[in-house]
Amino acid sequence: MKIGYPCINRSIGCTANSTFRLASYSEERLIETVSKNLCCLRKILEYNAAHNLLFFRISSAIVPFASHPVCAFDWRTHFKEEFTAIGKFIKKHDMRISMHPDQFTLINSPDEEIFGRSVRELDYHCDVLDLMGLDTSAKVQIHVGGGYGDKPSAMKRFIERYASLSTKIKRRLVVENDDRIYTLAQSLAIHEKTGIPVLFDVFHHSVNCSGEKLHDALRKASATWRKPDGILMVDYSIQKSGERAGVHAESIDIKQFTKFLRESRPFDFDVMLEIKDKELSALKAHAAASRDGRYYTV
DNA sequence: GGCAGTCAAGTACGC
């Protein structure tokens, strides 16, 4: 078990997801921004290594507009050395990495152009992980997509579209149960037809539940990950009190997290803490999990 | 320098 947090570290005074407006696009601006992002990513990973936080989600904004037609610049070649060096660091510290394209990446959209843009976006995410030289346990997670008023057809379209994807994408792509449309059971049904691993989101499961108890959910989701995929990835968050169901909490509740650790035995998985205060909660979770026999330390 | 409006992209939902 490794513990991590997504994209942003507020303790070290830099960000690895600087971007700019499309209207301000220029090659110079892109190079300057990506250089800054990669430099900061390295610092975040160093912080994580020092604090034994060995799971991290790299921001999709690491290369702004990478899949947009405006971007004609060959950033892959230009930044090859930087990516390789970061990858070496990740491997040296035995870190687990994920990426999560945002809600515009929809491989089950009825619109072929949206599908095309989504494939380009997935290509970009896989390129980042490939350039770092990471193995196929580094994953790119997406949701099943829209319901389009007819979920069975939308799921069928996901399955067909998945089959048409390149190996480069398929070897990294995993699907996650979401908080409004596709449940764990529906994600597992898609796994049955495609073989795609299912990333289990504990919080989404509590908001949009197909009935499985935690133990059952972890057993079923774990079984969708094969050896080259690494162990199950789990997204963990809790409800912010006094807010609409689905709003992420500001900070982790260690009592609840400890209960989750206890109830999730004996399954092993890596936990991504989708909590607003990022590394601060991850550090608290690390302290709680370090007493757990599953917890991985270097 | 600070503030508020806005940002590439899509879908679902409420009015």
Add this chain to the structure above:
DNA sequence: GCGTACTTGACTGCC
């Protein structure tokens, strides 16, 4: 049909 939330930060222009 239109505006807004999603989830969120941070860029940008205006004062």
